[in-house]
Amino acid sequence: MTTDQHCDVAIIGGGPVGLALALAMRGSGLNIxxxxxxxxxxxxxDPRxxxxxxxxxxxxxxxxxxxDIAQVSPIKTIHISQKHALxxxxxxxAELDVPELGYVLPYPALHNxxxxxxxxxxxxxxTGAAVTQLLSETDGARISYQHDGVEHVLSAHLAVVADGGKLLETSHPPEITDYGQSALVTHITCQFPKADTxxxxxxxxxxxxxxxxxxxxxxxxxxxHEQAQQMLQWDDATFLARLHEHFGDRVGSFINVGTRSCxxxxLRRAPDTTLPHTVLLGNAAQTLHPVAGQGFNMGLRDAWELAQAMLACAPEALGSATMLEDYRKSRRLDRNAGIRFTDGLVRMFSNDLPLLSGGRAASLSMLDCLPLAKKFIAKRMMFGANG
Ligand SMILES: Cc1cc2nc3c(=O)[nH]c(=O)nc-3n(C[C@H](O)[C@H](O)[C@H](O)COP(=O)(O)OP(=O)(O)OC[C@H]3O[C@@H](n4cnc5c(N)ncnc54)[C@H](O)[C@@H]3O)c2cc1C
Incomplete structure (x- = not known):
């Protein structure tokens, strides 16, 4: 059975970015x-x-x-170093005139x-509404989804794809850089935790x-990937000892480890092409390496800017080519800068080329000694390239 509905804006994916967009649009009078x-x-x-x-x-x-976000811990200091090198x-x-540089919280706490x-x-x-198809047509977007075994079709002036990237992967393949790496995530305790660092x-x-x-x-x-799979199998004592060996002694030995996930x-970058009445947001637009903790932060700026573009446009222009082009232009600088920054860090620091090792040591020391450079990098990390 199929049932048909219509709305102004359909957001595909209720992850943190999709939900942030919906909240930024409240009070707009639009049917979302x-x-x-x-x-x-x-x-x-989600364990991250x-x-x-x-x-x-x-x-x-x-x-x-x-x-209303429960369980947040502040970051007031970030210590950056490299193993086996100066x-x-x-x-x-305090040096950057902000009360905190950032905050740590579980993905589910933010989502809740x-x-x-x-x-x-x-x-x-x-919830439980899985989108199976999106047709971007000249007069609007048509979205097919399954809910409780029933197929629905939803038409919208604007479809916002915030699904993390799967839906359009085949029809509009993204540029992909495979780092050949996995991230193992878990909670650990240690001998000498350093407050807020x-x-x-x-x-x-x-x-x-x-x-x-x-x-x-x-x-x-x-x-x-292979190492990470082995790390998942280590018993707790081996894991804690190997982590100590790998990370060094800055917080003493590690005492407990929680559930591990990988x-x-x-790096996934969706093509910068225009689909009628459709826009990509958050991880669907760009999935970054977590090296500098930028992915959600950038997705939230995407959501905020898109909401401002929608609120500023006349009702009949919602989802129009002009509105979408204006939005994409407004995000281009920040998006490209974020992609270059995280990708550059991974390429520069994840290798053992001797020439680069010296360059890395020099750039870290220079960053430490030059207050203006420090301020520039920290501001980029906190507010993005649009400031
Ligand atoms: C190990 C790791 C650590 C990270 N650390 C940080 C960090 O410290 N700071 C930071 O800013 N970012 C970090 N990130 C990145 C961050 O997790 C993502 O950028 C963020 O989750 C993106 O949110 P999103 O809403 O765009 O996508 P997602 O979180 O992927 O949410 C997408 C949603 O869409 C839903 N969905 C998928 N397909 C469909 C469909 N067909 N129909 C309907 N719904 C669908 C999914 O169920 C999901 O709820 C990290 C990522 C990883 C992997």
Whole structure:
């Protein structure tokens, strides 16, 4: 059986970026419909932690959800170093005139707060609704989805694809750089945790990050896919000992490790082409390596800018080629800068070429000594290239 509906804006994917967009549009008078494939009971199972920038905190504040996010730990210092080599840089909130550089929280804590705000506002948000097809036509978008075994068709002036990237992967293939790496994520405790301090350590097998969270750290340990699979199998004692060997002694020995999960890492960049009445957002537009914790932060800026473009346009121009081109132009600089920055970091730091090792040490030391360079990089990480 098929049932037909119509709305102004259909958001495909109720991940954090899709939900943030829906919230940014509340009070607009537009009829907005969010379709999320996961069933409500599975929504809180994502094991990753996110480092949110100070700029994202300000946007979440404007969306009215910041104070409802439970369980956030602040980052006031970021310590950057490389294994077996000289050079280090330290970014401190106090030197950059912000109260905190960022915050660490579990993906589900952010997602829950966004979901609850949507429910409170009565925005239409359907879980268990898996989109199977999107047709971008000259007079609007047609979306087919399955819900409770029933096929539905939803037409919209604008379809926002915020599904993480699968739906259009075959019809509009993205540019993909496979880093040959996976990220193992878990929670760890250690002997000497340093309050509010995050560590980013570059090693030839990939970066390892310790993000301060509650009694310990959220660990993001990158390695080749094969190594990461082995790391999942190690018993806890072996895991903790190998981590100590790999990360060094900055926080003493590691004491406990939580459940471990793995994510394959790729740079995925959707083509910069225009599809009528359709726009890609968040990970669907660009999936970044988590080396600098930029993916969601950039997706949130995508959502905020798209909401501003929709709110500024006349109702009959919603989803028009002009509106979409204006939005894409407004995001181009930030998007390209974010992609270059994270990709450049991975390429520069994840190898053992001796010539690059010297360059890396020099650039970390220079960054540490030059307040203006430090400010520039930290601002980019906190607010993106559009400032
Ligand atoms: C290990 C790791 C660590 C990370 N750390 C950070 C960090 O510290 N800071 C940071 O900013 N970013 C980080 N990121 C990136 C961040 O997780 C993503 O950028 C963010 O989750 C993107 O949100 P999204 O809503 O665009 O996509 P997603 O989170 O992928 O959500 C997409 C949603 O769409 C739904 N969906 C999929 N297909 C369909 C369909 N056909 N129909 C309907 N719904 C569908 C999915 O169920 C999901 O709910 C990290 C990523 C990884 C892998």
């Amino acid at each position: 419909h969010v379709l999320e494939a996961r069933k409500a009971e599975n929504a809180g199972s 932690a996110l480092a949110l920038s100070y700029g994202s905190r300000l946007l979440l504040d404007r969306l009215g959800v910041w104070h 050079g280090r840089a330290v970014l401190r909130a 707060a966004l979901q609850q705000a949507l429910h409170a506002d009565g925005i239409s948000y359907q 995050a560590f980013e350590r570059f090693t030839t097998q990939g970066p390892v990050a310790l993000l301060p969270y509650k009694d310990g750290y959220e660990l993001v340990w990158t390695a080749s 994510f394959p890492l790729r």
